[in-house]
Amino acid sequence: MPSADFDFSELFGPDLATSKAKTTPTSDLSGKNVMIYFSAHWCPPCKAFTPKLATFYNDLKKSNPDFELVFVSSDRDEAAFDEYFAEMPWLALPYAARDRKDALSKKFKVNGIPSLVVVGADGETITTDGRSGVSEDPSGAKFPWIPPTFAGTFPATLASKSGDVASSTLDDKNLMLYFSAHWCPPCRGFTPELVKVYNELKKTRSDMELVFVSSDRDEAAFDEYFAEMPWLALPYADRDAKSALSKMFDVDGIPSLVVLGPKAADGTRPVINGSARGEADMDNLAAFPWHPKPFADLAKTVECNGSDINESPAIIVFAESADDDEQKEIVAAVKAVAEKEKEKKGENLFFFATQAGGVVDRVRQLTGIEGKKDEVIMIKLDIPDNGGYYVSDVKDITEASITAFMNSPGERVQLG
Template structure:
């Protein structure tokens, strides 16, 4: 995820408390409306973050439940984390409506105080989550992006932790172990369209396509048909050497179930965070996308969609050398064909052309690569369907 277009300045706890004191505020509020002395924040043991948000802000409404889930999970795990809500709502009703969804602390509603805190922390966009730098440790500034990318693994939100997580991603991407990519603690399987479970270990030694797609996406549905054709051709001609695993971007479980029901391959469980992890690891910005992993567990190509669209099953095992062999074969085929012909079935001269896909106007079957086409009208012929005029 790219970083939002703001810059944060991490400040020590005492600076935050000084601002509160300057406005006569010496306590925070909890969800039970209890007053908590601001001086009781345990900066020696606890990671403390300020959360700037507002009830009127749609991105805030979307991110806040994720932050609540993260907060509760980390606290359950025994992690020392505290969050202090700084409202940018226009009135106290908005503040109350927003804060009632939060399990942490808040600064009492005061427009002037909140404005001062917003300016002090250079907040120009919300939601905004900034850690208070307590001990001189380098602190990660873009907590929104870090949390959305890594969830609870991002704690304690330091730059050091971000670098550790990037190193883990690099290791998974290049490490040559398909189980590290697809499995996680507590789940060593992927699912089939009938609900069955297949151990990830069964994929070791196969060429695997990680298919990033969604049922709501029309281009995905179009590419799925092409991928099904290639998958079935390889299954019948080469046996069980190629497998596809859907990495779904569907909006809910029901949509996911409909999506996988029309696919002959496997999928990551919809509820599993590994789906988001793989999008990050392989930098997936748009769907459909197909990442091809070789039998050695290492990436062959992140542009598998283009390979399948152009060459289908013919490109297997999808290596650079196999693609070069196909292209060389196509060049030789083109060299053996005339540059133009006059066919008895059409009034215009037909010229040799290369096309990704077309329908032959004579046999009405799909064609790829070489075709004889008319510049004057929409007419195409397979080279095998040509009947040259004498």
């Protein structure tokens, strides 16, 4: 467990590079906030950001010695690493420590570079969005950019059709936050379905409410869209709260639905499901507040178990061509393995696809199996592993065959 004297060698190993030929003990990081900079010489956005980060680092060092920065390289060879690191005033994970580089990328769910993570002296992650911190706070006045709390962000007053509502009246309720916008076609498709779900839930449950968090481009669009909704809304003018909530719940795309539990004595609300869009279904009302399942229908969502296919490896079974009975057996097998893996705290997500279209077709295309739509196919997609994937040659999908493929997926193929 992280502690006040966290040993950063758990992340970086015993030594860090200070130059091409010199090192320093990782123990020198003890008691400091540590920025971890994922970057590469070949990456144009990295090359543009690195000089800005160097200026920030050098200026902040003058007033705040209790931090350090460690470069974690995605360079393609050591010569490129050496050339790039020579431009930098900070430390680096030795290039040869590729296993630690991969482990750090997975731990902090780094899906693109440049990425800047800030870890506290206790080893706890403070923010994975340090890049925005450098851009928005170039003097470092707010460093280490401790994220705002929900209690400090959520407004005291919410909008409704009949007037303002005190947000404190929702303290004892499960709270859904609906991130959406009038201009967004997927949002326009999902909102009517969510209205049905909300209205049906309201008939039997007094312990829930929903608040619209708008990404509309102006207040007129917000007003038009909100007029279609039966729930509450964050006041459109409160753009700072909107931005803070989007960051707080890692909302990278819309529509997005987050479910929080009732307010605790300290003002916090537990996150029940940070990716509940796929759960908000008329056939799933009894399962509210929709604790995350370790499996999902790929046609409905790329998220399950609190993560998505961009963040975690995923076992996916494509069964669009199977008949109803075979599909039921396949889905049952996927669910059974997923539940067992959840108990073991396994890293894999599990998806089934029983209908074509949308993201199902897109994943088929990306993995080169779009020409086999008349076959049942199982793959492992590992985007966090630099876009790797694996294709099973097994056609009889059972708990045993899924488990065997998960444990030994075979030859790795690189996404193009």
